[in-house]
Amino acid sequence: EIxxxxxxxxxxxxxxxxxxxxRGQDVExxxxVYGIEDGRLEYLGIRSNSKxxxxxxxxKALSTILNPDNKLLCR
Structure with missing residues (x-):
């Protein structure tokens, strides 16, 4: 995820x-993340549509992925 x-x-x-x-192109x-076990895509909440x-x-994505102690969250 990181x-x-x-x-x-x-x-x-x-x-x-x-x-x-x-140039004003509409690109996002x-x-x-692709789950090998179940074939599902998991949206991580990270999206950029401009510089x-x-x-x-x-x-924002890192704060979601990491807890306050900077340890990976377990699933």
Whole structure:
């Protein structure tokens, strides 16, 4: 889950995405995890649709994934 959040953050900060947003293109990035056991996609709540939302979305996702002690939440 942390890896997905990191990759959404990295993609949102890439020049390709930054340029697309600057040109006004309607592009969104969503973070999902595929469950090998059941084949389901789990939406992690991380979504960016502009360069202004990348950091806030990343921080929100990390706070959801990690508890206050910075330990991974168990499922």
């Amino acid at each position: 890896n997905v959040a990191e990759q959404v953050y990295n993609l949102g900060n890439s020049t390709i995405m930054q340029n697309a947003w600057e 990035i969503h973070g999902v 202004e939302t990348v950091e806030a979305s990343y921080q």
